[in-house]
Amino acid sequence: MLHEKTIDHLLTIHEIYHEPNVLEFPRGREILAKYPDAKLIEVPSHNQIPELFGFEGSVEDWLWNKKNVLILGTKKALSARPNTRSSHWVAPSQSNGCTMSCSYCYVPRRKGYANPITTFVNIEQIMGxxxxxAGRQGKKLLPDAIDPEYWVYEIGENGDCSADAAICDNVKDLIALYTTLPNAKLTFATKFVNREMLNYNPQRKTRIRFSLMPHTMSKLVDVRTTPISDRIAVMNEFYEAGYEVNVSFAPVIYYDGWLEDWRRLFTEMNEVLSEGVKRQLATEIIFLTHNEALHNVNLLWHPKGEEVLWRPDIQQVKYSQTGQRNVRYKNNLKGELVNELVNLCTELIPYCVIRYAF
Known part of the structure; x- marks a missing residue:
């Protein structure tokens, strides 16, 4: 029996910050009509809201903001950034921010710590x-590790599309769009089960990647997400509904007994997943990178999680391109850990292709 978090547990919109022109767009009018009782607060720009963005002092209101606040704006700069891992391109965002609160998430460190969902209402411009x-790319002639046939576009880099889909039809519209593009498909990773998405018609042109980690660790750091067993249990249904179903082992966190917990997770996958899902399953393996500023904020609201995320004894400093002080497992240790997990995958879930592991 599933015990999924419904979107009503995650979102009860009481306040909507919005740019002045959102009513000019059909999607903006639809969303405002959906939440008629919400307090409307006009702002000059979706990323200039001092009381929400970059304000570590709002940590006591963090979860309230994520559950009760929505931001509406327009996506100004439309560009697709080249990528070389789970996709060929990162699409211009249809949203950013998230209603969930994973304590390791990189998005808050870039866009402010109290970071609820921002939905972009100019979806027609994004889709155009x-x-x-995609038309400029032409036919994809050579298979690669990302996909044997299609150019793949990541649409969920800065949020969780399954939660976004509960607010409006941006994700549904994008899924429908890619069924019409002869040379492209879309992809996104998710930690939330949105069963309404089973009613879409993706025609194998959407690759949904369910993020997985051992249950005990997920309960600690995957705050406000769908339980791991529920994510695994629904994968067969998403495959039958026409999705390409993949998984994402990320972030991988090292702790005493970590490998045995992964063994139990893989055993559960073996028992639950259908043969159809197994035949097309692939994953990426990404070990934890943490951030010093995020660590300091987390200490104020979720210090227990930092006991496993912040491990100076086994981590080394890695400065980001923007100069932030990040940490990751020391090179020699990380090499051993990657090999151990890859070997366990090969032993227990050999049908699951590993696109990359680092």
Whole structure:
């Protein structure tokens, strides 16, 4: 029996910050009509809201903001950034921010710590750009580790599309768009089960990647997400609904007994997943990178999680391109850990292709 978090547990919108022109767009009018009782607060820009963005002092209101606040704006700069891992391109965002509160998440460190969902209402412009971009790529002639046939576009880099889909039809519209593009498909990773998405018609042109980690660790650091067993249990249904179903082992966190916990997770996958899912399953393996500023904020609201995320004894400093002080497992240790997990995958879930592991 599933014990999924419903979107009503995650979102009860009481306040909507919005740019002045959102009513000019059909999607903006739809969303405002959906939440008629919400307090409307006009702001000059979706990323200039001092009381929400970059304000570590709001940590006591963190979860309230994530559950009760929505931001509406327009995506100004439309560009697809080249990628070389789970996709060929990162699409211009249809949203950013998230209603969930995973304590390791990199998005808050870039866009402010109290970071609820921002939905972009100019979805027609975003879709028009993506149609033209895919058209310029032409037919994909050579198979690669990302996909044997299609150019793949990541649409969920800065949020969780399954939660976004409960607010409006941006994700549904994008899924429908890619069924019409002969040379492209879309992808996103998710930690939330949104069963409404089973009613879409993706025609194998959407690759949904369910993020997985051992149960005990997920309960500690995957705050406000769907339980791991529920994510695994629904994968067969998403495959039958026409999705390409993959998984994402990320972030991988090292702790005493970690490998045995992964063994139990893989055993559960073996028992639950259908043969159809197994035949097309692939994953990426990404070990934890943490951030000093995020660590300091987490100490104020979720210090227990930092006991496993912040491990100076086994981590080394890695400065980001923006100069932030990040930490990751020391090179020699990390090499051993990667090999151990890859070997366990090969032993227990040999049908699951590993696109990359680092």
């Amino acid at each position: 750009y993506l149609t033209r971009h």
